[in-house]
Amino acid sequence: MPSAVPLRTDFSAGELRQLAKRSKDNNQSRRLLSLAAVLDGMNRTDAARIGGMDRQTLRDWVHRFNEAGPDGLLDNWASGPASRLSPDQQAELAAIVEAGPDWELDGVVRWRRVDLKRVIAERFGVDYHERHVGTLLKKLGFSHVSARPRHPGQDVEIMEAFKKNFSRALSVHLAEVPEGTPIEIWFQDEARIGQKNGVVRQWARRGSRPRQPADQRYENAYLFGAICPARGTGAALALPQADTEAMQLHLNEISRHVAKGAQAVLLMDRAGWHTTTNLDMPNNITPIFLPSRSPELNPVENIWQYMRANWLSNRVFESYDAIVDTACEAWQKLVAQPNTITSIGMRDWAHVGQSQ
Template identity: 55%
Template sequence: MSAAVPLREDFNADALRHLAKTSRDAGQSRRLLALATIYDGGNRTDAARIGAVGLQTVRDWVLAFNADGPVGLIDGKAPGQRPKLNDDQRRALAAIVERGPDPDQDGVVRWRRTDLAAWLFARFRVSLDETTVGRELRKLGFAKLSARPRHYAQDPAALAVFKKGLPAAVRAIRATLPVGTDIELWWQDEARVGQKNTLPRRWARRGTRPTAPKDQRTEYAYIFGAICPKKGKGAGLVLPRCNAQAMNAHLVEISLAVDPGAHAVLMLDGAGWHVAGDLVVPDNITLLQLPARAPELNPVENVWQFIRDNWLGDRIFTSYDDIVDRCCDAWNRFTDQPWKIMSIGLRKWAHRL
């Protein structure tokens, strides 16, 4: 018969009973009380009776306690079932999701969980249900997101060149100004708001399809909006049409919003009224054209989405005047929140200057 393993000497019965009283783990408390009996001079049989276990289990407790102290008497987390996908298979799954499906080869234009489950079985002979595939995708950092529209003829290289060249362009503009002139980066765009309105997403119970009224009339107006994200300010007008005359009015409004003594670099797309020959650009503004078909470089596009989702979408406008009033109210509510302008508008690639 093997000799009993002695308990470590840096604890005693009173210390173990105190720890058992304060412990939030019932299993640990029971084991501490059993070992306290041994410290008091009791035998292992007495400890086994208090712990309601066998002698071999008491021996295991003693070994764990000697090695790790009271912490060694806490049940560890069960390892659980072995994952069905190994690291290499997870990396392959992540790669194919990042790449996206080939409509001709894969027969779908977007991956569904059932498609990925079929791919995993065909590639690795691993059978997963859709719920498990979804769980694996979430662990890999994927989520089901709405795709951002991108013009089919967009030149990605032009976007990269514009971002990289912006500091040089701003330096060239600054060189033409008096020394010490503060430069403000502004973006400008227009949005049409009319009776054929948008229907924003909304919370609803799963399995239902919420409804909202939809107008078919055709009255509309345009919001001319511009923001300076770094300083959290904006300038806007609501006008009946888009043309050079309207753009001139908006440039005057932006000019008034530029800080005294500062100069605005106003970035905007190549719409006809932005490059019209009769455009009058104030002295404290320089226009800088964005690359063609690149709305993602203009944060005002995100402003329109925010305004529609929160104040303008899902409304029935009774008349043109009602449209103007609602648009003015929405723009004013937005510019009253400079932190929101900063949150939506700041871009690292632009404000690293």
């Protein structure tokens, strides 16, 4: 058996244990503890077991420690061969991925690894295996995710201008409200809930395909919902249809939930039953209409997602009454969680200047 490699002595066993305690690298910590045991006089076979290694591996780490000190006990994995794409080419590839494919030019509506393999070969003259294209994309900061739907007529600049100028618009809309009146920001929307229900993701064993009931009937109701994120409260009605009469009932319900003496600013989309002059707007509600085709500005859309994911999807409703009962029960569960309403509904651009 070869003789033991002498261990440098400019660190004491106690110092090595303190370093192991402070280290955020588990592998470095266990190696430091093994070397501390050696300095305490323990035989090297037993000292190696403390660090979960054999004597020969401990000998290798002693060499590393003697050369570089505690830093020598960190894992130093080889970085592998250099990428065949230069940094500039990688940046160009990232821009191509972010821009997405051109249907006329590329013949696809989304990038697949096989498509990008072809693009890399044609543009940069580098032929990667399809699997390595995925590895390269991850190194460039990309992951395979689901896209969010967007209306094709949506104008992002209008949406950004609405948010930027909301404080000014709020002052204009509230010009007739007495100074000092508390202001509440409310958001309103409707959701169809019915027998033709959706299914949501769930945990299941890898490789399995879990099944959930999916009704094909068409009975449905509409849940009119509004939230005040700052107060963590809301007001809702389950109604048979979405029209002016139903909207009037919901406005009256919201009005009853506004704090006494406060003025509610109600943000909602431009559905016909929202904008009609046939509505009798309660005195304590000031409506502001969101830009067209911009559901992202309305957090009630996110409330619907939360409710469907937790209480409404993966279910079969036997009748209209069952739909209404379930919708009401789900809303009651929501308003029993004011922190959830606040967390989902607060928008920095909207919740400014809430008191005159």
